[in-house]
Amino acid sequence: MKTSTIRGFFQSxxxxxxxxxxVLILFSIHSCATVPTTNAQSQGNRLxxxxxxxxxxxxxxxxxxxxxxxEAVKFSPPAGMANLYIIRREAYLGCAFNIGIGLDGQQIxxxxxxxxxxxxxxxxxxxxxxxTQGETATKTFKAxxxxxxxxxxxxxxxxxxxGTSIHKISDEDAKAAVRRCKRAIGI
Numbered sequence: 581m582k583t584s585t586i587r588g589f590f591q592s593x594x595x596x597x598x599x600x601x602x603v604l605i606l607f608s609i610h611s612c613a614t615v616p617t618t619n620a621q622s623q624g625n626r627l628x629x630x631x632x633x634x635x636x637x638x639x640x641x642x643x644x645x646x647x648x649x650x651e652a653v654k655f656s657p658p659a660g661m662a663n664l665y666i667i668r669r670e671a672y673l674g675c676a677f678n679i680g681i682g683l684d685g686q687q688i689x690x691x692x693x694x695x696x697x698x699x700x701x702x703x704x705x706x707x708x709x710x711x712t713q714g715e716t717a718t719k720t721f722k723a724x725x726x727x728x729x730x731x732x733x734x735x736x737x738x739x740x741x742x743g744t745s746i747h748k749i750s751d752e753d754a755k756a757a758v759r760r761c762k763r764a765i766g767i
Contacts, residue, residue: 648763649762649763652665652696652698652758652763653755653758653759655728655755655758657700657725657726657727657728658700659725660702660703660725661700661701661702661703661725662700662701662702662703662723662724662725662726662727662728662729663698663699663700663701663727663728663729664683664698664699664700664701664706664708664723664729664731665696665697665698665728665729665730665731665754665758666681666691666696666697666698666699666708666710666731666733667691667696667730667731667732667733667749667754667757667758667761668691668692668693668694668695668696668732668733668734668735668761669693669694669732669757669760669761670693670694670760670761671693671734671735677712677713677735677742678690678691678692679691679710679711679712679733679735679744680710680711680712681697681708681709681710681733681766682708682709682710682711683699683701683706683707683708683709684706684707685707687767688766688767689764689765689766689767690764691733691764692764693735694760694761694762695761695762695763695764696757696758696761696762696763696764697763697764697766698763698766699766701723702723703723703724703725704722704723705720705721705722705723706720706721706722706723707719707720708720708721708731708746709746710733710744710745710746711744712735712742712743712744713742715743715744716744717743717744717745717746718746719731719746719748721748728751728754730748730749730750730751730753730754730755731746731747731748731749732746732747732748732749732754732757733745733746733747734747
């Protein structure tokens, strides 16, 4: 391309703000946030640390059996406990943002699109929260021993922020989503 053609192109742009805004929007939709997850290609007992700060491209660490995806898809809570599955299904909109997850006032992890957290919880009343830089959503629920509880977390896009919402989902839909998603490693 000739230099005069390039100069002419940039001179024809009178107001660069709309062009820059389009580039930023495309970048935010294309970029994806990451959290440490189990490796779906193996038996689910390896942590992919290339997503963690300082991890090398091929470095993997062994996980305890209770943290593996293989263990999670058994949908079998420990004796006297309940399983809480928090799922964030695949989505293009908002994939550049992680959503933080809290339980009873304590942060337990964060989710990127296409991932889930599993937390063993005691029976009783609990408060689930999801948060971004835009807002926090909460949901109160009661857990019983031996129960699997499933919530879907969605990112709600605003013009300059991303919010979040929490939705109860059926066991059948949730189990299918868990099988498709990567297991995020909680705090």
